[in-house]
Amino acid sequence: MSSNLLALHKTPPLHNISKTTTPLYQRIFIPTHVYRHPSAILLELCTSMKELHQILPLIIKSGFYNEHLFQTKLVSLFCKFGSINEASRVFEPVEQKIDVLYHTMLKGYAKNSTLCDSLKFYNRMQNDEVKPVVYDFSYLLHLCGENLDYRKGREIHGMMIANGFESNLIAMTAVVNLYAKCRKIDDAYKMFDRMPHKDLVSWNTVVSGFAQNGYARKALNLVLDMQEDGQKPDWITLVSVLPAVADIKGLRIGMSIHGYAIRSGFESMVNLSTALLDMYFKCGSVETGRLVFQRMSSKTVVSWNTMIDGLAQNGQSEEAFSTFLKMLDEKVEPTNVTIMGALHACSNLGDLERGRFVHRLLDQMKLGSNVSVMNSLISMYSKCKRADIAASIFENLKGKTDVTWNAMILGYAQNGCVNEALNLFCTMQSQGIKPDSFTFVSVITALADLSVTRQAKWIHGLAMRTNMDKNVFVATALVDMYAKCGAIKTAREIFDTMDERHVITWNAMIDGYGTHGLGKAALDLFDDMQNEASVKPNDITFLSVISACSHSGFVEEGLYYFKIMKEDYGLKPSMDHYGAMVDLLGRAGKLDDAWKFIHEMPIKPGITVFGAMLGACKIHKNVKLGEKAADKLFELDPDEGGYYALLANMYSSASMWDKVAEVRTAMEKKGLHKTPGCSLVEWRNEVHTFYSGGTNHPQSKRIYAYLETLGDEIRAAGYVPDNDSIHDVEEDVKEQLVSSHSERLAIAFGLLNTRPGTTIHIRKNLRVCGDCHEATKYISLVTGREIIVRDLQRFHHFKNGRCSCGDYW
DNA sequence: ATAGGGTTAG
Numbered sequence: 001m002s003s004n005l006l007a008l009h010k011t012p013p014l015h016n017i018s019k020t021t022t023p024l025y026q027r028i029f030i031p032t033h034v035y036r037h038p039s040a041i042l043l044e045l046c047t048s049m050k051e052l053h054q055i056l057p058l059i060i061k062s063g064f065y066n067e068h069l070f071q072t073k074l075v076s077l078f079c080k081f082g083s084i085n086e087a088s089r090v091f092e093p094v095e096q097k098i099d100v101l102y103h104t105m106l107k108g109y110a111k112n113s114t115l116c117d118s119l120k121f122y123n124r125m126q127n128d129e130v131k132p133v134v135y136d137f138s139y140l141l142h143l144c145g146e147n148l149d150y151r152k153g154r155e156i157h158g159m160m161i162a163n164g165f166e167s168n169l170i171a172m173t174a175v176v177n178l179y180a181k182c183r184k185i186d187d188a189y190k191m192f193d194r195m196p197h198k199d200l201v202s203w204n205t206v207v208s209g210f211a212q213n214g215y216a217r218k219a220l221n222l223v224l225d226m227q228e229d230g231q232k233p234d235w236i237t238l239v240s241v242l243p244a245v246a247d248i249k250g251l252r253i254g255m256s257i258h259g260y261a262i263r264s265g266f267e268s269m270v271n272l273s274t275a276l277l278d279m280y281f282k283c284g285s286v287e288t289g290r291l292v293f294q295r296m297s298s299k300t301v302v303s304w305n306t307m308i309d310g311l312a313q314n315g316q317s318e319e320a321f322s323t324f325l326k327m328l329d330e331k332v333e334p335t336n337v338t339i340m341g342a343l344h345a346c347s348n349l350g351d352l353e354r355g356r357f358v359h360r361l362l363d364q365m366k367l368g369s370n371v372s373v374m375n376s377l378i379s380m381y382s383k384c385k386r387a388d389i390a391a392s393i394f395e396n397l398k399g400k401t402d403v404t405w406n407a408m409i410l411g412y413a414q415n416g417c418v419n420e421a422l423n424l425f426c427t428m429q430s431q432g433i434k435p436d437s438f439t440f441v442s443v444i445t446a447l448a449d450l451s452v453t454r455q456a457k458w459i460h461g462l463a464m465r466t467n468m469d470k471n472v473f474v475a476t477a478l479v480d481m482y483a484k485c486g487a488i489k490t491a492r493e494i495f496d497t498m499d500e501r502h503v504i505t506w507n508a509m510i511d512g513y514g515t516h517g518l519g520k521a522a523l524d525l526f527d528d529m530q531n532e533a534s535v536k537p538n539d540i541t542f543l544s545v546i547s548a549c550s551h552s553g554f555v556e557e558g559l560y561y562f563k564i565m566k567e568d569y570g571l572k573p574s575m576d577h578y579g580a581m582v583d584l585l586g587r588a589g590k591l592d593d594a595w596k597f598i599h600e601m602p603i604k605p606g607i608t609v610f611g612a613m614l615g616a617c618k619i620h621k622n623v624k625l626g627e628k629a630a631d632k633l634f635e636l637d638p639d640e641g642g643y644y645a646l647l648a649n650m651y652s653s654a655s656m657w658d659k660v661a662e663v664r665t666a667m668e669k670k671g672l673h674k675t676p677g678c679s680l681v682e683w684r685n686e687v688h689t690f691y692s693g694g695t696n697h698p699q700s701k702r703i704y705a706y707l708e709t710l711g712d713e714i715r716a717a718g719y720v721p722d723n724d725s726i727h728d729v730e731e732d733v734k735e736q737l738v739s740s741h742s743e744r745l746a747i748a749f750g751l752l753n754t755r756p757g758t759t760i761h762i763r764k765n766l767r768v769c770g771d772c773h774e775a776t777k778y779i780s781l782v783t784g785r786e787i788i789v790r791d792l793q794r795f796h797h798f799k800n801g802r803c804s805c806g807d808y809w
Numbered sequence: 810a811t812a813g814g815g816t817t818a819g
Contacts, residue, residue: 170812174813277816300817306816309817376819682819
């Protein structure tokens with residue numbers, strides 16, 4: 001019986017009907033005009049503009065066209081199908097317009113036209129001496145809410161009061177709704193509080209108001225309050241509160257709401273199922289999400305959209321895309337949100353081909369002017385490594401929003417185009433668009449990649465001045481950036497002063513310690529994290545912890561954390577986790593264990609895993625397993641020259657020169673190249689880039705000359721060149737001289753141009769080679785300088801002839 | 810004949 005509560009609320013009880021003399025047509029809900037003529041029944045059943053045009057001649061022929069009821073119905077239908085012009089063509093010629101016709105027309109304006117035009121029509125009503133009714137105000141207020149026009153909304157609120165609707169339930173509910181939509185939730189609540197009588201609809205309005213304004217807990221509490229007030233939540237209450245549940249990832253509350261919905265017989269409401277679907281995905285419960293979707297007896301386009309994006313956000317992008325295709329197959333008309341979901345999936349997959357397919361589709365759908373869609377398109381091309389295409393879309397896009405700027409800045413940042421990202425950041429501000437937390441995160445991430453301390457301090461200062469550093473995500477990006485700039489202490493200081501820490505904050509700090517070789521600090525921090533009730537470690541946390549163990553040689557600990565990750569935390573290891581484990585075992589010299597581990601993996605081992613294996617074989621000169629790993633790599637990713645280089649390095653470390661030559665020939669035949677070594681160093685507000693063996697730098701001569709004297713000094717101090725490292729796979733003979741590796745040029749430049757005692761920060765795009773590592777240790781000794789090198793995988797702090805990695809990297 | 814509250818999105 002509870003399921004009928006809403007029905008009882010809206011219609012009089014049945015026994016009343018049978019006692020009265022209500023005419024038959026009212027009892028079965030057929031309106032008067034329909035009763036009078038069969039053609040009107042068609043009008044009642046009409047569901048599209050096309051049908052309406054077919055029926056229109058019949059109405060005219062019937063002679064009823066001039067009746068008020070028909071005119072009003074026609075205006076109503078034309079408006080419903082979106083044509084205010086055709087409604088107007090019915091409305092204007094009517095000589096004796098009844099009030100209802102005006103009200104209907106005003107509704108049409110409010111739903112299909114601008115606020116300005118609607119207000120003009122309202123003024124006309126005043127002139128024509130039509131007395132406004134409460135609904136006129138609610139349409140207008142609704143429109144103000146949609147346009148987020150708070151000022152006009154207040155004006156209309158005033159007009160409403162002037163017309164005597166100050167304490168009208170419906171009018172006040174509309175006001176509450178308006179203030180809530182305009183993000184003035186306090187005003188909305190004040191109005192709600194002032195209402196002498198509150199019904200289900202007004203409670204629902206205020207619940208959805210708090211939910212939409214991000215006050216999830218408050219929204220949930222209001223649902224309890226309303227029940228104390230004697231209102232039983234209906235399915236709209238649930239739909240309104242479910243986004244709040246999703247916001248706080250309250251899976252348990254969500255499930256109890258689901259139970260309540262089933263008990264109350266709301267299961268068949270599509271919108272409710274869709275809201276449940278969304279909630280389950282936002283709570284990360286993919287399985288339940290799939291189940292809800294499967295069980296839905298009818299699906300709207302919103303259900304499909306929720307499913308597609310929900311899957312994409314939960315790492316199921318292949319399934320997201322196939323769901324998108326299935327939707328097209330079932331002839332469901334996609335919307336802009338569908339396209340955004342599909343693009344989201346393509347972004348995650350990094351699949352340019354399918355991304356282009358969606359792009360063509362959205363062009364066909366004429367969605368090219370939809371800013372949100374274009375923002376997603378920019379993100380997709382950026383994620384597919386085509387920042388150039390993204391940039392050309394960005395340039396040509398009319399009506400850019402802050403989201404558009406953020407998407408492009410992030411796109412540049414993710415593609416290593418730091419200067420472009422910074423330039424766009426400046427252009428954005430010069431055009432009066434305020435950077436938000438997303439913008440800062442993108443720019444900070446880009447700078448973190450560069451590892452340039454001066455720029456780091458600049459953006460940090462800017463974030464502080466704009467109060468952006470209070471945002472968790474911005475602060476986390478700062479922690480990450482300082483860690484990547486080698487300033488691990490500053491990173492920790494920011495971490496410690498944060499009011500709120502997200503999982504990603506902990507992850508960034510743990511990873512920072514890990515890459516600095518501070519394994520103990522990383523594990524201590526992981527312990528601290530357990531004491532924090534509000535955060536739970538996720539898969540990334542464990543990846544950082546395991547790789548921290550790997551960098552510090554904590555094999556036992558690494559195995560332990562891998563175990564508890566699965567058993568105590570219920571997390572499924574990804575390819576990256578397996579790669580980190582192989583690295584952990586392999587680096588420690590347990591190559592057979594690593595090889596065994598690969599074969600016992602429950603998923604098919606990928607490039608990450610074999611890459612780690614080959615790297616370990618190179619360090620420990622295990623040619624037999626290294627060749628096996630390399631074979632797999634060539635099979636999995638035949639176009640990557642880096643593996644050939646790694647293999648050649650392995651042979652050279654084992655002094656197998658003929659094999660080295662063989663690999664070089666194979667590489668040349670395939671036209672593959674090793675990524676050129678490149679090191680960055682900051683000097684006087686500029687970033688100087690050095691390539692291996694390069695002579696393009698203005699100070700080049702001075703640098704090479706200095707490297708020669710430096711070579712003599714370090715040899716005198718005991719440095720012995722490592723001949724094994726010399727046989728690299730570079731084509732140029734000069735590049736074979738390790739003394740011209742990019743980091744040495746950068747170090748020499750740094751030493752020549754900074755005052756004695758200054759720490760030198762270098763950023764390298766590849767891993768440091770053994771000989772350079774050895775040489776840098778001696779350089780730090782003879783020059784008395786601290787040299788910090790960030791390579792592809794970790795930090796090396798060289799000081800007094802030693803490195804923080806303890807020669808373990 | 811007009812009728813206040815509701816789901817998806819960087």
